[in-house]
Amino acid sequence: MVVRLPVVSLIRHGETEWSKEEKHTSITEVELTSHGITQARDLSRFVFENQCQGFIDPNNITQIYVSPRKRAQQTLELIKVPNKDQIPTFTDPNLTEWNYGDYEGVTTHEIHSEKYVFWDLWRDGCPNGETIQHVATRCDHMIAKIVAHQNKHIDSNPNSPGGDVLVVAHSHLLRVMACRWLNMAPEMGKNYILDTAGLCVLGYDRSMRSPVIKHWNVTSNLFQKT
Template sequence: MSAPRGRGRRIVLWRHGQTAWNLEQRFQGTTDIELTAAGVSQARRAARLLAALTPDAIVSSDLRRAAATAAELSAVTGLPVTHYEGLRETYAGVWQGLTHTEINERYGDQYEAWRRGEPVRRGGGELETEVADRAAPVVLAAADKLDDGGVLVVVSHGGTIRTTIGRLLGLDPASWESLGGLSNCSWSVLGEGARGWRLTEHNAGSLPEAVLGDDT
């Protein structure tokens, strides 16, 4: 997918703050886990930074950890938040609530196939391409409402953000994992150029800076 050319919009894809299951390294998926106190603090700090980008719109997953993170940016900017089920994390079926060790012990063959990068319905859940099928259109529809040079903040989840970036950049799904993960309350930025969307920041925790001398 690509956006119309020449409008100079930006999409900031922001992962939610820390949860108890993050600390325990449990697969959350669509389980509705709240932020920890540290996660709330992370969201407040990041919100103050992202507010400096003067966003024009905020959309968020409707799961509490993302919605609470988005609410911190809303409080600083005064912008409303629109929540979408389509921005939820990957549904991981029976893997949800289990640690990586527990998953490997119970579903070893499936776990190893996933680690090798094969398309896997983890725990009987969604494929990564199916997550992109539901999330990317939400992001593009919101971005299409922006004026030239507008900024959209998307508050979502690590897996969903990675698949959405991969889809918007037109990457082969087999290469999406090469994008790497996002830390809690870090973000990635897609900028709109003459040839569509381009990844300009990844797993950032500070404000984006201009790229000087790119490709020279």
């Protein structure tokens, strides 16, 4: 019997004024811009409300996790998942963006020109903030919860729809999570760009012992350009 394998959909929040200006944003509460709202609504329309797309089947989502930050919460509110009010939804602090410490609200250009010309987030972390290992540990905790949910679903409902998980969070955090999903070093996340309101889909190849990335950085721009 072929067992249906679940997927994990990752969404980065829509644009904010700070993300637009490329400022490092972790614990600071900033709301979506009007463009960020449009981005989230368009992603919902082109993927979650579109039965003709082949990225995911939103009807299979049986658990949702979201960062406590307002920009992620707003984005989730704008994504129209079928029967969302009936799906267990958890706000998890492990999904908070990388703590940038002294570099909160500062751009990489400013850091290079005013503080430390050779600074690299993925190698150096942030003064009075987190190292990449701190972030990876949080991602590992999240992945353990997700896989436990999916294993439970498969054990209880083999080859049936469901068991998919939706995660709404932040760029650097989700890039690290993708690496940890693949059992790769978290530093490799520097090679994965994730735009605002971008969708990524994690899954498995033939068995849950073989994690893969099925889609990466799917945005509404892909559907709108001619």
